[in-house]
Amino acid sequence: MQPNPIQASTHRTTHKTLKFSNMTQSFTSLPQELQLATSAHVKYIQSLDSRKDEYDYWLTEHLRLNGLYWGLTALHLLGHPEALPRAETIDFVLSCQHENGGFGAAPGHDAHMLSTVSAVQILAMVDAFDDLETRGRGKAQVGKYIASLQNRQTGTFAGDEWGEEDTRFLYGAFNALSLLGLLHLVDVDKAVDHIAACANFDGGYGVSPGAESHSGQIFTCVAALTIAGRKELIDVDRLGRWLSERQIAGGGLNGRPEKKEDVCYSWWVLSSLEMIGKTHWIDKAKLTSFILSSQDTDKGGISDRPGDMVDVWHTCFGIAGLSLLDYPGLEPVDEVYCMPKSTIKRVLGR
Amino acid sequence: MADQGGSNHGIARTSRTRTEEQRQKDLERIKDYRALEDQVRHHAAKNDYSSDVFALTSKLLRLNPEYYTVWNVRRRCLISGLLSKPSPGSSPSKALPTSSPTATTTTSSADFSSSLSTETPPAPESQTTGKSGITAEDDEEQKQQTRQQDQQNDQQILQKELHFTIPLLLESPKCYWIWSYRLWILKQVIERLPVPVARNIWEEELGLTSKMLLRDQRNFHAWGYRRHVVEQLESPELEGKSLVESEFEFTTKKISQNLSNFSAWHSRSKLIPRLLDERNANDEARKAFFEEELNKIGEAINVGPDDQSLWYYHQFLMLNLVNSAEHPTIAPAFTQEERVTYLRREIESIQELLEDYDDAKLIYEALFDYTLYLCQLQGRKPNEQEEKDLKGWLGNLKKLDPMRSGRWADLERDLGLKE
Numbered sequence: 001m002q003p004n005p006i007q008a009s010t011h012r013t014t015h016k017t018l019k020f021s022n023m024t025q026s027f028t029s030l031p032q033e034l035q036l037a038t039s040a041h042v043k044y045i046q047s048l049d050s051r052k053d054e055y056d057y058w059l060t061e062h063l064r065l066n067g068l069y070w071g072l073t074a075l076h077l078l079g080h081p082e083a084l085p086r087a088e089t090i091d092f093v094l095s096c097q098h099e100n101g102g103f104g105a106a107p108g109h110d111a112h113m114l115s116t117v118s119a120v121q122i123l124a125m126v127d128a129f130d131d132l133e134t135r136g137r138g139k140a141q142v143g144k145y146i147a148s149l150q151n152r153q154t155g156t157f158a159g160d161e162w163g164e165e166d167t168r169f170l171y172g173a174f175n176a177l178s179l180l181g182l183l184h185l186v187d188v189d190k191a192v193d194h195i196a197a198c199a200n201f202d203g204g205y206g207v208s209p210g211a212e213s214h215s216g217q218i219f220t221c222v223a224a225l226t227i228a229g230r231k232e233l234i235d236v237d238r239l240g241r242w243l244s245e246r247q248i249a250g251g252g253l254n255g256r257p258e259k260k261e262d263v264c265y266s267w268w269v270l271s272s273l274e275m276i277g278k279t280h281w282i283d284k285a286k287l288t289s290f291i292l293s294s295q296d297t298d299k300g301g302i303s304d305r306p307g308d309m310v311d312v313w314h315t316c317f318g319i320a321g322l323s324l325l326d327y328p329g330l331e332p333v334d335e336v337y338c339m340p341k342s343t344i345k346r347v348l349g350r
Numbered sequence: 351m352a353d354q355g356g357s358n359h360g361i362a363r364t365s366r367t368r369t370e371e372q373r374q375k376d377l378e379r380i381k382d383y384r385a386l387e388d389q390v391r392h393h394a395a396k397n398d399y400s401s402d403v404f405a406l407t408s409k410l411l412r413l414n415p416e417y418y419t420v421w422n423v424r425r426r427c428l429i430s431g432l433l434s435k436p437s438p439g440s441s442p443s444k445a446l447p448t449s450s451p452t453a454t455t456t457t458s459s460a461d462f463s464s465s466l467s468t469e470t471p472p473a474p475e476s477q478t479t480g481k482s483g484i485t486a487e488d489d490e491e492q493k494q495q496t497r498q499q500d501q502q503n504d505q506q507i508l509q510k511e512l513h514f515t516i517p518l519l520l521e522s523p524k525c526y527w528i529w530s531y532r533l534w535i536l537k538q539v540i541e542r543l544p545v546p547v548a549r550n551i552w553e554e555e556l557g558l559t560s561k562m563l564l565r566d567q568r569n570f571h572a573w574g575y576r577r578h579v580v581e582q583l584e585s586p587e588l589e590g591k592s593l594v595e596s597e598f599e600f601t602t603k604k605i606s607q608n609l610s611n612f613s614a615w616h617s618r619s620k621l622i623p624r625l626l627d628e629r630n631a632n633d634e635a636r637k638a639f640f641e642e643e644l645n646k647i648g649e650a651i652n653v654g655p656d657d658q659s660l661w662y663y664h665q666f667l668m669l670n671l672v673n674s675a676e677h678p679t680i681a682p683a684f685t686q687e688e689r690v691t692y693l694r695r696e697i698e699s700i701q702e703l704l705e706d707y708d709d710a711k712l713i714y715e716a717l718f719d720y721t722l723y724l725c726q727l728q729g730r731k732p733n734e735q736e737e738k739d740l741k742g743w744l745g746n747l748k749k750l751d752p753m754r755s756g757r758w759a760d761l762e763r764d765l766g767l768k769e
């Protein structure tokens with residue numbers, strides 16, 4: 001990293017143990033609380049922008065564009081892409097753009113890699129790259145902004161002009177640039193070398209050379225290598241094994257050895273397993289019920305684990321996980337981009 | 351993208367209804383918060399980074415430390431007025447490790463750097479030579495004095511900034527933006543202060559990471575942060591020397607406090623190659639070191655054979671015996687015979703563990719792996735007895751760990767162990 005002291009350990013909570021007798025692969029035989037509460041989730045996501053009388057709404061403005069990406073992805077996967085109005089979505093995204101091409105989290109917020117990637121992903125999902133060209137500052141300028149954040153000596157990326165470097169930003173850059181068809185603006189080989197230097201003997205990847213393996217960082221490194229077409233660098237057997245060991249008794253997956261399970265980590269581990277062709281190394285039925293039991297079936301939304309407070313972040317990654325697990329009725333998700341496969345097909349032609 | 355603030359982790363689900371009174375209270379808070387926010391933005395939009403604005407950012411960041419744009423405003427306040435202007439030539443001008451960004455950046459910072467160059471007074475050198483009785487020497491002295499005053503002023507401000515973030519960090523230890531700001535301040539420390547002073551401040555930072563790891567010993571970020579601080583303390587910029595011995599000692603201490611600390615074991619595995627190099631360890635010393643580590647982890651496993659952290663480290667040691675070409679190894683001079691002996695000895699003692707713990711799946715997995723390592727080392731296929739053992743252990747793995755049955759099935763197929 002710089003350490004990315006964002007998120008870490010204290011996943012205290014009451015973990016409700018749910019007993020499932022005769023869990024089978026057949027989803028229709030699941031009890032009511034283990035059915036996907038699609039309409040509740042749609043309503044929950046729609047309600048997120050109408051909470052302007054809540055203090056938290058204002059405290060989280062620095063995540064507005066990311067939140068829109070999480071919510072929109074969930075809606076697309078749920079088969080309700082129209083649940084947020086397209087024109088307003090595009091207007092909002094474009095209103096966050098700076099002259100230098102980068103996007104801030106909301107109007108008045110500084111440009112940052114994370115919000116810029118979300119902006120590109122949203123525009124890709126609602127098929128609005130043309131609007132970016134005609135009404136925004138254009139693809140080329142966005143590409144230039146992202147490319148300016150690469151450290152040309154080490155190949156890695158910073159989050160903004162001040163910030164520290166982290167493989168999250170490298171992945172974000174590859175994600176957005178490849179969607180824009182502008183990956184050639186950066187030194188891909190250097191970036192790949194940097195990822196290789198983050199590898200550990202257990203097959204995983206850390207946040208920087210020397211750092212211990214961590215599911216979130218593994219996702220960013222494996223996805224970036226996939227985008228770069230360099231998967232041959234991955235030690236598939238060792239990594240697959242480390243990732244499969246993340247599944248613990250409750251069926252959910254954790255981020256590191258001896259940690260608690262979490263819906264968002266479940267997505268990073270599962271999607272990484274998918275990229276290396278090893279999802280059959282975990283118990284998919286158990287993971288499915290773990291995610292489903294983390295829903296608030298009444299008011300909508302998904303939480304980190306059963307019984308906790310929901311948020312749009314876990315709602316997105318929970319639904320993406322279910323999609324990758326072939327839960328019926330969901331749009332297929334792309335494991336590299338965490339967006340609908342149909343979007344990736346339209347944008348990348350594959 | 352990887353995790354960010356704003357997501358709820360470990361907060362129990364409660365009903366989301368508020369009373370009208372609570373709602374009114376929220377509306378009041380929103381009003382105050384937004385008024386403050388408006389003020390900061392209003393000034394920033396006009397490139398006003400005065401000390402008044404600086405004070406407003408303190409207020410706002412205490413309410414919301416996730417507000418990265420406001421941290422940026424604060425940085426701009428510091429470099430556009432509060433901190434001394436780097437006088438040309440005097441600055442140690444260590445290029446920021448974050449490379450290119452400065453070139454393109456946001457409009458505001460571009461504006462900022464241009465305003466900086468116009469504000470900088472013309473270089474005093476042009477006026478020095480012998481004018482109005484001031485000798486070059488006096489002038490040099492005066493410059494020296496100004497520089498010292500500047501440094502003292504900078505030191506005061508930078509240390510104040512480090513203090514400012516502490517209560518915020520205690521309240522939101524996972525907030526990325528606070529850490530990022532703190533590191534930026536620490537970079538300014540290197541660039542602006544004399545080396546001994548800067549070094550002191552960075553050493554205190556190492557103390558802070560130790561304290562954090564006392565509060566939460568697996569804190570991923572604290573370990574990463576510590577690695578970064580150590581790297582800086584070792585760097586020529588701080589006239590540093592290697593800390594590998596004391597860091598290795600630190601992992602030993604952490605492990606003795608709690609064996610099940612993968613972060614500490616991991617850190618240890620990364621330090622060892624450098625440690626041995628710097629000790630100029632000869633073959634004998636390396637062998638002794640390897641055996642000591644093996645004993646240490648062996649004892650730990652005897653107590654906690656279900657602990658993944660311990661087995662990962664054990665595996666790291668075993669890989670030193672087989673993968674010598676790929677990684678820097680502890681004892682590159684081991685003979686083939688020695689390697690085989692170590693592996694056999696480990697396999698035997700792990701088998702003994704089964705007498706007490708016949709339901710610990712990690713034991714079966716280790717036996718399975720190491721038997722294959724042995725075959726790999728000797729360039730042969732498993733013999734009849736080994737094949738029988740492998741089948742038996744795999745059977746136990748399937749039984750004890752049905753969640754990963756797909757993996758066991760693949761192993762069975764790939765190794766031709768199917769009955």
Ligand SMILES: [Zn+2]
Nearest residue numbers: 262264265304
């Ligand atoms: Zn989570």
